[in-house]
Amino acid sequence: MSTNAPQLQAEQITLLLRNMYSSLWPAIVVALALAYTLEPAHGKFTVLCWAIAVISSKTFATWDAQRLLAQPILPAQVPALVRRLLLLNAIDGIAWGALAWVGLDPQAAPASVLVIAVLSGIVGNSMSLLSPVLPVFVVFCVGELGMLALKAWTMGELAYQALSVAALAYLGSLLSQGYNSARATRAAIELRFENIDLIEMLKVESARASDARVAAEQANHAKSRFLAAASHDLRQPIHAQSLFLEVLARSALTPEQQEILGNARAAGLASAEMLHTLLDFSRIEAGVVDPQPEAFQLQTLLTKIESELAPQANAKGLLYRTRDSTVALYSDPALLELILRNLVSNAVRYTERGGILVACRRRRDHALLEVWDTGIGIAAEQQENIFLEFHQLGNPERDRQKGLGLGLSIARGLAQLLGHPLSVVSQPGRGSVFRLRIPLAQQAPLHRHVRKRPQERPTLGLRVLVIDDDQAVRSAMQHLLAQWGCLCMVAEDLDSALELSAQVPPDIIISDYRLRAQRTGAEAIATLRAQLGRELPALLVTGDTAPVRLREARASGVPLLHKPVAPDQLYAALAELANHDAAQH
Structure with missing residues (x-):
């Protein structure tokens, strides 16, 4: 320069x-x-x-x-x-x-x-x-x-001639100093020009960086829109499939057909788990996760996680151990369960020999919940990258058995939301330990009564109006609700729903959130309630994971279920709404 x-x-x-x-x-x-x-x-x-x-x-x-x-x-x-x-x-x-x-x-x-x-x-x-x-x-x-x-x-006088010589010597000295002064001035000017050039370069680079940031944000938004759209379109048939499989499970089947049905339901469950992982990520991005902290015993959560994930570790020949704990924590148990499940699943996924240990250690006013594994380990330069969405180590072929690369991102996001610092210590080839710092409970936790699910569900006997623009979903809901003793009326849009409700007033409305003609399920429920003149019980069901849609659905105040909805979850939601409505009337 x-x-x-x-x-x-x-x-x-x-x-x-x-x-x-x-x-x-x-x-x-x-x-x-x-x-x-x-x-x-x-x-x-x-x-x-x-x-x-x-x-x-x-x-x-x-x-x-x-x-x-x-x-x-x-x-x-x-x-x-x-x-x-x-x-x-x-x-x-x-x-x-x-x-x-x-x-x-x-x-x-x-x-x-x-x-x-x-x-x-x-x-x-x-x-x-x-x-x-x-x-x-x-x-x-x-x-x-x-x-x-x-x-x-x-x-002519000697003294003045000496003055003449002195004047010339002074001239030489001044010229030498002037040369140095000129060089210093030139250097200062050059430095100023260089600073100006640097500032201009910084402006150009800043503009480029700003353009790159805008492009990256646009790409990220495009990615989010694509994921939301793809997730929504995938959820519709998988939701319908899970409902049809539930209907089929209640039919008379041969043992061989029962085995095939079990395999089909397992495949559907694996797809649903991946879609729910995307949903968890979208809910964090949308900011619609509200922590509900309370005091609770950690051992109950540890036992539940072990019962669910230890079989996966055993199937790989791994030793799964949980150290019993009497610790009582203050956090949101549901969100903490999701964090721990993601950490343990990640440990099982990336461990080929050895085992997994889940333990908790008390430290003054907090506890350290730790997940140890003897897996592949993580290089120091990758230990922050693993918390980025869709970032996976050792999975260039994108094997679906290794997940989507969202588990640790979800765990970090929820940990930040709860205010629980999440850290990792790891050595390549020797394994990793993830630590979550959680406050101890300051008072004894309330006893939680867990009801066992009955083997046979009582019939509901409800008139249910289902609004969904997907034919497969409408058909599956008709068959499933009929088995639960319900009269199911189906409509593909709001106009059809208004006609049906005028003929046979429903007891409960189940509406997809995104309807035809740019209408929403929240609008449809509000319109039907106005027509019937009462606060009719209702459920919103959505396959949309776009953050803005999640915020809109949540703002409606209507209970929200996410496709694919498990039949057990749908039944429980309908029973709860019916009981609440009966109690009020």
């Missing part, structure tokens, strides 16, 4: 011209004072003429500088301006040097001392004023001190 010579010289000339005004009034004062003080042999008139010449020269140079500064100094003007400044300052230097011819008088020693002192001070002061353009400084010094040295030499 370098500045071209004409541009640099233009800046030097600008600096010199700006210095001119500051030297005008001191020069006028000195010249007038000398004209008043000196009484040379040549008379007052001679000194007065000299003062007028000096003042005129200085005034014109200052006026010319102000005129030139009215416009920017361009590099193309440099040669002409340098010649102009050389001429004006040569005249100015000679004019000041003429003082030696006017004021030096062997018969008047005080006057001679005054003249020498003034000329020395003027030429010394000119260094700061003129040294930015070294040739200009040189001509001024040569003009002034040259006149002094010449006059002193021609006076």
Whole structure:
């Protein structure tokens, strides 16, 4: 990064011209004072003429500088301006040097001392004023001190000839210092230009970075929209499939058909788990997860996780151990369960030999919940990247058995939401330990009564209006609700739903959130309630995972289920709504 010579010289000339005004009034004062003080042999008139010449020269140079500064100094003007400044300052230097011819008088020693002192001070002061353009400084010094040295030499006395030599030595010293000053000034100007260039480069890079950030945000939004759309479209048939499989499970099947059905339900469950993982990620992004912290016993959660995930570890030949704990924690048990399930699932997924240990250690006012594994380990430079969404180690083929790469991202997001710091310590080839720091409960946890699910569900006997634009979902809901003893009416849009409800008023409404004609399930439920004149129990069911849709659905105040909905979950929700409505009436 370098500045071209004409541009640099233009800046030097600008600096010199700006210095001119500051030297005008001191020069006028000195010249007038000398004209008043000196009484040379040549008379007052001679000194007065000299003062007028000096003042005129200085005034014109200052006026010319102000005129030139009215416009920017361009590099193309440099040669002409340098010649102009050389001429004006040569005249100015000679004019000041003429003082030696006017004021030096062997018969008047005080006057001679005054003249020498003034000329020395003027030429010394000119260094700061003129040294930015070294040739200009040189001509001024040569003009002034040259006149002094010449006059002193021609006076014939040894003392004055010594003064002449001293003046020339002083000239050499000044020129050397002026050269150093000019170099320093040039370096300062170059540094300023470099800083300006750096600032411009930073602006350009900042603009590029800003453009890249905007592009990345747009790509991220596009990714989120794509995932939401893909997730929604995938959820519809899987939701319908799970309902049809539930209907089929209640049919008379041979043992071989029961085995095939079990395999089909397992495959559907695996697909549903992946979709629910995407949903968990979207819910965190949407900010619709509200922690409900309470005091609870950790051992219940540890037992539940072990019962669910230990079989997966055993199937891989791994040893799964849970260290019993009497610790009571203060957190949201449902969200903490989700964090722990993701951590343990990740440990099982990336461990091929050895085992997994889940343990909790008490530390003063908090506990450390730890998940140890003897898996592949994580390199130090990757230990933050593993918490990024869709980031996976050792899965370039995107094997679905290794998940989607969202588990740790969800765990970190929920941990931050709960205020529980999550950290990892790992060594490649030796395994990892994930630690979650959780506050201890300050009071005894409430006893939780867990009801066992009955083997046979009682019939519901409800009139249910289902609004969904997917034919497969409507058909599956009709078959399933009929098995639960319900009269199921189905509509593909709001208009059809209004006609049906006018004929047979429903007890409960189940509506998909996204309907045709840009309508929403929340709007449909509000319209039907207005038509029927009462706060009819209702459920929203959605396959949409877009954060904005999740926030809208949540704001409606209607209970929300996410496709694919497990039949058990749907039955429980309907039974709860029916019981609540009956209690109010």
